[in-house]
Amino acid sequence: GAVVSQHPSRVICKSGTSVKIECRxxxxxxxTMFWYRQFPKQSLMLMATxxxxxxxxxxxxxxxxxxxxxxxxxxxxxxxxxxxxxxDSSFYICSARDIAGTSYNEQFFGPGTRLTVL
Amino acid sequence: xxxxxxxxxxxxxEGAIVQINCTYQTSGFNGLFWYQQHAGEAPTFLxxxxxxxxxxxxxxxxxxxxxxxxxxxxxxELQMKDSASYLCAVRDxxxxxxxxxxxxxxxxxx
Numbered sequence: 001g002a003v004v005s006q007h008p009s010r011v012i013c014k015s016g017t018s019v020k021i022e023c024r025x026x027x028x029x030x031x032t033m034f035w036y037r038q039f040p041k042q043s044l045m046l047m048a049t050x051x052x053x054x055x056x057x058x059x060x061x062x063x064x065x066x067x068x069x070x071x072x073x074x075x076x077x078x079x080x081x082x083x084x085x086x087x088d089s090s091f092y093i094c095s096a097r098d099i100a101g102t103s104y105n106e107q108f109f110g111p112g113t114r115l116t117v118l
Numbered sequence: 119x120x121x122x123x124x125x126x127x128x129x130x131x132e133g134a135i136v137q138i139n140c141t142y143q144t145s146g147f148n149g150l151f152w153y154q155q156h157a158g159e160a161p162t163f164l165x166x167x168x169x170x171x172x173x174x175x176x177x178x179x180x181x182x183x184x185x186x187x188x189x190x191x192x193x194x195e196l197q198m199k200d201s202a203s204y205l206c207a208v209r210d211x212x213x214x215x216x217x218x219x220x221x222x223x224x225x226x227x228x
Contacts, residue, residue, distance in 0.1 A: 034215040034216075036218075041223075042220065042221075043205060043218045043219060043220040043221045044161070044205070044218045045218075046215050046216075046217065049215055091158070093160055093161075095215070095216075106151075106163055106166070107151075107215070107216055108163075109153075109160040109161050109162070110160055111159065111160045112158070112159065112160045114158070
């Protein structure tokens with residue numbers, strides 16, 4: 001299957017700093033990427049849909065000014081958590097769909113980024 | 119809106135068979151997915167159903183009934199490595215992202 005990478009895999013930062021997470025589709029092009037967040041023992045919650053060349057679409061309750069998303073190319077989307085606070089500590093997972101993919105448009109997931117805000 | 123429901127936890131014995139159920143209510147339907155997720159890792163794709171019936175893939179099978187808004191994942195010949203969370207996810211009509219249920223944590227015991 002297709003490969004999605006995320007960087008960094010783990011980050012620890014101080015409260016008030018900003019953290020950038022990169023999501024790359026390595027062997028396919030993705031016009032759309034999705035950012036999910038997962039708290040311990042809970043399921044994946046969609047944060048936003050990232051569209052190449054246009055503004056991201058945020059889910060209700062997700063602050064667009066706090067979680068900045070940029071999808072500058074067909075293989076790269078970035079999520080920046082601005083002025084991070086301890087409650088932002090979570091597992092962030094990106095997902096991408098191959099524009100030339102299977103008939104059921106499978107979503108491929110990155111390995112996730114564990115963010116810990118002290 | 120969308121509502122996806124599955125049991126929180128299940129325990130089964132090594133070598134046995136376990137069935138994980140998922141019920142859903144969505145405004146539109148364009149497929150149901152099952153994913154496996156080990157702790158601290160990303161979900162990995164297991165199966166996809168869009169038509170009624172059973173899809174079999176090795177030790178794993180998935181069933182769908184669209185009229186009942188119901189699916190199950192069947193795991194046969196359980197192995198210890200099958201201990202993980204199993205996520206049911208539904209796609210609405212169009213180029214929409216998957217919406218996940220809360221996941222079922224399966225523990226396989228000797």
